[in-house]
Amino acid sequence: MKILFAASEAVPFVKSGGLADVIGSLPEVLREQKLDVRVILPKYGDIAESFRSKMETAATLSVFLGWRNQYCGVQVLEHNGITYYFVDNEFYFRRGGLYGYGDDAERFIYFSRAVLEALPHLGFKPDILHCHDWQTGLIPYLLKRLYMQHPFYQSIKTVFTIHNLRYQGRFNRKLMQDLLGMGDEYFGMGDHLEYYGDGNCMKAALESADVVTTVSRTYAEEIQTEYYGEGMDGVLRKRSWSGELTGIVNGIDNTLFDPMKDPNLAEPFRNALSKKRRNKTALQAELGLTVDERIPMIGIVSRLVEQKGLDLIQTMMDELLAEKLQLVVLGTGEERYEHLFLDKAHWHPDQVSAHITFHDGLARKIYAASDMFLMPSQFEPCGLGQLIALRYRSVPIVRETGGLKDTVSAYNEDTGEGTGFTFFDYNAHEMLYAVKRALKCYADEEAWNQIMKNIAKTDFGWEQSAKQYVQLYRQVMSGGNAPVALSPADAASEEPSDEEAPEAAADAPALEAASE
Missing domain, CATH: 3.40.50.2000 (Glycogen Phosphorylase B;)
Known part of the structure; x- marks a missing residue:
């Protein structure tokens, strides 16, 4: 065709x-x-x-x-x-x-x-x-x-x-x-x-x-x-x-977004948590934040507009910063949100870093360094940020809407299943509660390692979606209806792990464990 x-x-x-x-x-x-x-x-x-x-x-x-x-x-x-x-x-x-x-x-x-x-x-x-x-x-x-x-x-x-x-x-x-x-x-x-x-x-x-x-x-x-x-x-x-x-859910280019080969990173990694955390301490030092790999870092790489849930973050900003965490923000958009993050960075320079621009290299550093990636969108047709975050092993915190719902499964502490933390209602307190659940899990080394193992099994490259498009085109040419939409595949990744794979790491947690 x-x-x-x-x-x-x-x-x-x-x-x-x-x-x-x-x-x-x-x-x-x-x-x-x-x-x-x-x-x-x-x-x-x-x-x-x-x-x-x-x-x-x-x-x-x-x-x-x-x-x-x-x-x-x-x-x-x-x-x-x-x-x-x-x-x-x-x-x-x-x-x-x-x-x-x-x-x-x-x-x-x-x-x-x-x-x-x-x-x-x-x-x-x-x-x-x-x-x-x-x-x-x-x-x-x-x-x-x-x-x-x-x-x-x-x-x-x-x-x-x-x-x-x-x-x-x-x-x-x-x-x-x-x-x-x-x-x-x-x-x-x-x-x-x-x-x-x-x-x-x-x-x-x-x-x-x-x-x-x-x-x-x-x-x-x-x-x-x-x-x-x-x-x-x-x-x-x-x-x-x-x-x-x-x-048909969007994918990402796994070759373009590859933490093992990304030249922007301080240290390449795949499933090695200790190496990922060295990217965190490198970014902390570069941005003037407190250098401590134990402090959870939340990344935001986004257009700074209401659609992306920025009004929820604005409402809960003081409560967020009352937690022991660091917030790194990159993006441009509405003036009120740009000023919000710049103001908080001014008053909390050891905890907040805001960059009102778009810089692909810095974006990749944030994906690689952050422990969590916050994306509380009002609506999200698909979203690429959460897919890149998963690729760089940053745990998504998302609202259950659009492509976020289709690509991030809620972590269940009873079964150990799930790849992120989610909330349903478009409500600032629900978002804050999701963040707190993520922080609590981060403090539990065994639970965090399990999430990392779950993420390592996901693959949101274009291959599965491309097959659905081929099926769609064939049906269009034959005069048939569109195929029923399929769930995104949680195909097990066949990519090689680095030398600190979960099973081999003796001195590190079990992960020594991924955007018109």
């Missing part, structure tokens, strides 16, 4: 969030499943010259937008065995950053039209167009509404993946009519594009794509409710009842 991913960002070219990690890693794993997967992206100004200089022009064409014909260049580059196409229009994309401009509606309507117009010029006709988030939401809609009358497009199927339902691409109806050159008949009640008098790119995709997916099983269930549905729950329930909505 030939699959073309259409997305607005991808590692290593440009990144604003987890979407870029998915688009940068999933195609490579699908290629190993014998699929011909390629990717098409905007050619942003932020793409490094080292990539831009290697791009070759594959086609030049015009794209109709409103009353104008806009230039479109399609450039091509092969990277890690994957062919990437870049839609080149300097007016729309040669700017700093990816989103947040006043003409984002025009930019991504143009991109959606450009993808469809470029297809006959690529020398590659996809069986399936796999579109991601609202920036590509008009592709399934326009394909069915305007392009299906042309024989070239009639056999092409579409899959649309929701990475975050909150961001929908809702714009003024008159603006969208002008840009699309569409009359009132396209915006009537019941039309896929119309949404309470406006146009909505996400809704257009949800109703037009052959199959809709999202990035975890639980999130696929949650978004069918009014609380999580962001106004789309009715549409999503309809797709689910038709068997056309499924959830």
Whole structure:
């Protein structure tokens, strides 16, 4: 099968969030499943010259937008065995950053039209167009509404993946009519594009794509409710009842996130707790915290926004700091949360370290050094932070929502099962109680070692999810419904442990025991 991913960002070219990690890693794993997967992206100004200089022009064409014909260049580059196409229009994309401009509606309507117009010029006709988030939401809609009358497009199927339902691409109806050159008949009640008098790119995709997916099983269930549905729950329930909505949990690149080979770490490790704790003391010294491997360290690597549960942390900050722990925070976001962590770091310099930036190297140091990773999200479609934390053997403390529920199992002290600490209600005191349970367990060497053993058996690499995507694509091509969403596999890892594996360690606890 030939699959073309259409997305607005991808590692290593440009990144604003987890979407870029998915688009940068999933195609490579699908290629190993014998699929011909390629990717098409905007050619942003932020793409490094080292990539831009290697791009070759594959086609030049015009794209109709409103009353104008806009230039479109399609450039091509092969990277890690994957062919990437870049839609080149300097007016729309040669700017700093990816989103947040006043003409984002025009930019991504143009991109959606450009993808469809470029297809006959690529020398590659996809069986399936796999579109991601609202920036590509008009592709399934326009394909069915305007392009299906042309024989070239009639056999092409579409899959649309929701990475975050909150961001929908809702714009003024008159603006969208002008840009699309569409009359009132396209915006009537019941039309896929119309949404309470406006146009909505996400809704257009949800109703037009052959199959809709999202990035975890639980999130696929949650978004069918009014609380999580962001106004789309009715549409999503309809797709689910038709068997056309499924959830496939995201994975991570186990090669990219490997504490045995990560050059950012003070000391590589896999299942050696003593080595992990040397990473902790190294980071404590680097950040000016009290250097003591016995003090539990909680890491937060996140966008500092309310969705991530920061209001719960804000409410309980003084109670958290009353515990014997250290808190290391990395991220940017809302000013009130940035100031919260900076203020606490100022008044508790031996206990709190706050870094209002994004730095991949420091993020990896935090994952490797922290004993626990706090992620109390209000909602979380999938989440990559907890997966990376598990990979670096940092125990997640999470709310039971979306992908967090699917990937972190609650520790049961009676049975010894579980990989983290969870709470259900979106409540600050419940979060605090989960943190206290984790701290109590940390003080119990035997219990902590058992959690580490449990985590060592997990594997959230892309391989299991890729197999589900292959099954999905086959069913789409055969005209069948989406497969029932599967639970993420807790496959036993076959990776070699280092020399201080649990069974071999005589002088260390039993673990001498892992992010659009």
